[in-house]
Amino acid sequence: MxxxxxxxxxxxxxxxxxxxxxxxxxxxxxxxxxxxxxxxxxxxxxxxxxxxxxxxxxxxxxxxxxxxxxxxxxxxxxxxxxxxxxxxxxxxxxxSELLLPAAGKDVGISVICGTGSIAVARSDDRRMIAAGGWGWYLGDEGSAAGLVREAARAVRRSLDSGEPLEQLGRSLLQALGIDNPVELGRALGDQGSAARIGSFVPLVFAAADAGSALTLDVIAQGGKALAALVSRLIDRGAPGNDIVTGGGVITRQPRLFEAFHSALATVAPDWKLTLLRExxxxxxxxxxxxxxxxxxxxxxxxxxxxxxxxxxxxxxxx
Structure with a gap:
């Protein structure tokens, strides 16, 4: 068996x-x-x-x-x-290392983007080379938890600049059961885990679908951050020219995949990106x-x- x-x-x-x-x-x-x-x-x-x-x-x-x-x-x-x-x-x-064999690839970089995010490759001597995977507080760029964190930061910056609360901010406040944007940080911290924080990520993409400029930028920056993880592994000698990505967020959200794909064209133009749907x-x-x-x-x-x-x-x- x-x-x-x-x-x-x-x-x-x-x-x-x-x-x-x-x-x-x-x-x-x-x-x-x-x-x-x-x-x-x-x-x-x-x-x-x-x-x-x-x-x-x-x-x-x-x-x-x-x-x-x-x-x-x-x-x-x-x-x-x-x-x-x-x-x-x-x-x-x-x-994340299951992605390459699942896609029929032997060598390359795997990028998982679900609750958290990490990019992993293997050197010629079997050693793991990783970038990302630091948890929602420090990293997990482009992941469910990371996008929610960056969405809350975008709302904060917008309000600090004197702009009115827009769709993204209103959605987050309602979902967290608060009525004061100042409470955003505390309310997110009270969730207690990346899984709980990441559970709010559908609101981010819904706001993007509704035309929220703040959210569209958050998603674009999430794609660039994932591409930066790949770039770091290439700089450290990751072999091959295949990148396979998967995970609950990037497979379900075309906006994030396209942002990642677009960013890779700049940092890894010779590498082929595959989205694993299996x-x-x-x-x-x-x-x-x-x-x-x-x-x-x-x-x-x-x-x-x-x-x-x-x-x-x-x-x-x-």
Whole structure:
């Protein structure tokens, strides 16, 4: 049995293939991941998996995980899962890294834009090169939470310049249940998480559809910020010439994709941008099939097999 898992900031999707039988479930990530004890979280994920599979354990498991933003974080999570699945080949990546294989690409830059945002590539020695992914307070440019934050800042700047409250500001105040723009910052902070803040992003695009000049600029700047993440990775030696983007915001909002596409024409004119419309978990399944067949992509880190990191010369699919 092969298992692929896409752990997003808001939603976790699991897919299992056992011969011709395929199981597929989605659940809120907060339903199993508390982010207070890594061992408990790993055990909770495996419990959810075995519930889906009727207690059967996979031969190969590939997971892309939001929050695994360095090789060390991915490796630590991979080791915890491998300890719980001693007979399984286990590979853990950043969740954005599922985009390239899902689109049928081997090498390039993946840009995920959902609750948060991050751009990731791999160097020739398998090391992760990342830009972004700093959370809504410091970064997550172009993401749901980032766009809402920048929308509130745009409203603030507009009011500081003596302009009247326009559509964007009125929508945010109404959604947050406040009547004074001065309370915008406090009301957003009270949401307590990127997922909650990002839940207001449909208001941003609705205001753009209504002709809000402030919002149109916020979206354009979001596209430029995502392109800047790509530019930084190219400057750091990211290989290839493919960029694959996906995630709940950019796949549903053509305005943001077009802003990103337009900005890339300036900073990465020789790179090809692909919008992934399929679920990223498909990329996890594609990698799982490669590992099962004994193939190991040279650009990805080494999997755990039988509870330990495999070596280049002796690894075989279980």
């Amino acid at each position: 092969l298992v692929g898992i896409d752990i997003g900031g808001t939603k976790t999707q699991m897919k299992a293939a056992n011969g011709l039988a395929v199981s597929d479930i989605s659940m809120p990530t907060s339903e199993w991941r508390a982010r207070q004890n890594a061992e408990v979280d790993a055990a909770a994920l495996i419990a959810a998996l075995t519930k889906m599979t009727g207690g059967k354990l996979p031969e190969v498991l590939v997971a892309g995980s939001h929050g695994c933003d360095t090789d060390e974080e991915c490796g630590a999570f991979q080791q915890r899962l491998a300890q719980l699945l001693p007979a399984t080949a286990v590979l853990v990546l950043n969740d 679920p990223p978990v498909i990329g996890a399944m594609a990698l799982a099939r490669q590992l099962q067949a004994g193939e190991r992509p040279a650009y990805l880190p080494l999997p755990h097999v039988a509870g330990t990191i495999s070596n280049e010369g002796d690894w075989r699919a279980a």
